[in-house]
Amino acid sequence: MLVKQKRSALRMMNLGVSCVEYQKVELQGCRRESEKEWESIAPTSVQTRCLDHYPERLYQIHLRQQQDLYKPLFQKRVCFANRWVPPPVNDTVAKILLGYPYSLELYRSLKSKTELLDAAIAVGDGNAILAVVLFLVRTLKKNLVYQLLRTRPEAVAQYCQYLAIRLRVHELTDLLEMLGDNREASMKQFQLAVCGTMNPQRRLQKLQACFKNHFSLTDNKDRLLIENYIKLLDILILEWQLSMAGADAEIAKALVGQPVLSSLAYTCQHHWSEPKGSISAPLTLSQQQGVSDRQFQWTVLTVRASLHSWDDIEGLFITKSWLGGKKLKAAVSMEQVVMQLHAHGAPVDVLVKYLELIDNVDKRVGLAQKLQCHKAVVNVFVAKRDRQALISYKANLHPQSEDYFYAENSLRVSTTKWKN
């Protein structure tokens, strides 16, 4: 009956591939009882257009394995043993590896359990390792499980991953702390507190608890970061949402799930002019969170440029010293600044101003040409006192354009001492 079903199933699978004559094949170690059945299936089966029978055989092995036809192989091995004596550990692990039915219940002595675990680890099948560990957890007291796991990191990793996915937090933390891996434990807790909690207030509470339990030691290198995170959530949830009304409060809610720089960008856009020290002023937030100069300047630049407030940007990069001289304090490279300004449609005058601040003259000329800021190029040639270059550059400019006249005027200035 079974054979009939199988045969019809195989017929249905005929994929219309051209046939080659079937060659009878024998499989190692799996003949005997199953051989008759094997032959009865074979002639009806389909063949691939490959040159020989290997693809077909490969498929048949798969099929038999799926249908548990391999039992004789293992029965042969096991039958000599007493039913109460556990089978050799390697056989059991191989069964798990191949997906055959198996039972671990007979491994009752601690010694046999240990051997079983070691056999699974030696093969390296994570599935088998987990099966054994789950069995150990079920049948041994906690102390013994920990004792076994302590010297077997592969098993610990496998089990921890399982616990983490199943969200068994307490078991996981207990295990990790018992094994002395506090850092892993704290990270798992942090992950859960932050990524697993959507509600902002809850998240803040959980984070505070997590901080108290895991990160409060002074030598913890992540301590400061977590503290800052708590402060940020504090500001967003408690201060901003309360002090700002209406739409602002809504935005503050949305910012909870976002990085510091988003909040900073928000303050740059809506609270730019607030005095220093006010809780929603950009600089306050930036200092409190320890944002680097580079990131602060870049954020301000992007936001203020998108609002076309070019003057604010000047204030950002150029400070006036007491004697009236100008001093550049840029942490971002000027090329990047110019590109970003250009991307937000800054007028040529503004671009030229920042182009002049690029120290490397070649780079300055290259970028200026790319962005069509001819004035900056002309200025370079004047500074170099290179008349020939200026004349040839002028030839490429649109006659009668503003840039053209600028170049012509520069050539005409009598104070320049041309070198050629």
Next chain:
Amino acid sequence: MQSSLESRLDALHQISQRKLADILTRIPGRKDLIIDPVLMKPLECITGVSFLRSLGVDKIFKLEKSGFSCVNPQWVYLIYSDLITAKRVCDQINANIHQDHKNSYHIIFVPSDQVAIQQLLEEEGVHGIVTVHTFPWELIRLDGGVMSHELPGLFRMLFVDGDRSMLPAVARSLWSLQFLFGRIPLILSQGRFSLQIQKMVDILFDELGSPDKPDSEISCMLIVDRDVDYASVLLTPVTYSGLLDEVFGISSGTVELDSRAAGTQDGTAKKVSYQLSSNDAIYNEIKNRHFSDVFTFLSSKAKEIHSEYDRSRNMALHEMKHYVATELQKLTAMKRSLAYHIGACEAIIGEMGHRFESLHQTEQNILEGRNKRDNFNYAEECFATSGKLSSLRLLCLLALTQDGLSLDEAMVLKTQFLHCCGYEHLVTFHNLEKLGLLTRQSAGTNAGSIPYGANDTAGKLAGRVAQVVSQLPKRVSAFQAFAQRLKLFPEVSEEYDLKHPKDPGYVFGGSYVPVVCQLVNLLIKKELSPEEVLKLGSSIGTSSSVQKTAEWDSSAPHSFLVYFVGGVTYAEIAAFQLLEKLTGARILVAGTSIINGNRFIQSIV
């Protein structure tokens, strides 16, 4: 010989297809198929909708949170064997049962059944209600000699989480492959997971049988853990296929050209799927070319097609008939393909062009340990101005080449990253640490048995020592020492022409040769014996083994199978294909998935 190799590779698909057919025919009657969306693309490589229909599949749904409306009483789920997805399926089934529906439920797991999932089914009370099937598909041939197991989650599972439950599936596919080709006489494994896979393959040979062929069509197999060569993942490739993957993301050999490349004229954001195959003459020509060479080729091709059309204008009637019947179709197909690739090229330039030069220069400096201050500055700038993936890539590359950053450097970059991408990424840095891609290993936490306090002070001390050491002039890191020993930095001379490469290092603009590619190269030229390869492993801290059968003769191997546990990159594939061309050896490249720098980082984040 060649053709038999090809037809065997074709057989892989047929076997996969029949495995699936077997499962579906065992479920009688009409059924609805609910597929995990991530499985769609790989499945398309194996089979088509019409094939599924012929096996009684009626409606096909994507597995989504929102649910769906099945019409048939037979529900068949097709999902990866992963606990979270399994839980979602359980929830859907339980919800359906509670509504008093009497449907029959089947779950097909790719690639294997797991103890953890069985446990879950039992706990959820659906054990017995649901029939479980497994679908262990064979390696999927993407194009030519390139195969992928399409297990994209595997890298993270193995290297970050230490979860080895997918290793048996990998071993199974390698066993199948050797069953088809004959047992490979020389097998080199590099890395701890590769070793275990090799062990499992041996068990499979014992338990499931081995082929009785006297000789194999592949003479040497290398199984390599991804952590042997992270640099090839992190560096920015310069080949067309590599950049295409970088910008658009190629999944299972198809690329989705979105509005950036396709709908530029009318501005519609419709996506166009495009199958990348060597049968597409144009793609075959440009896939491994240096990107700067691609555009010139495409424009010359465009002119050619244009003149072809012109020629047709002056044709006589009888000529025209012939032309329309034979060439026109080919020409239109070519025109379409040309349009796709030109669109893609433009998008790549738009995306990468502005920073390509400087990025490449910096990468080269980082590799060779030059201008450390500038490199660090560039990385910092990247943190401020570029996306999170590219900045983390640079950070990993810095750490990799200097054998880990100092604690201070790491802290600076970490803080900046958390500021721009959110504090929740603290976990990401913990993962990087586990991979050894952040601070010096002594400060890491991979040894779970050492008490925390002691570990940390030791780490601090090591950090301080390292700081002092790093200030000494001309310090060569272990990475650079290894690279120099293997000659991974090509000598760039006047003749070094990226457009007509003579050296696999061209895939990274002549700055780095992928490790495994160099190993194969040295094996072919017999500059390195298998035993010497074995010794190399210990110098990068991985374990390795050589396994030879009696049939192995000491002549240089001529056909290779290279298998990457944790994924292979398009740059590496291009490098191997060049090596094939240069040496005449046949090299099949396979991996658990196709990976690139961005996907690599994404799987850590």
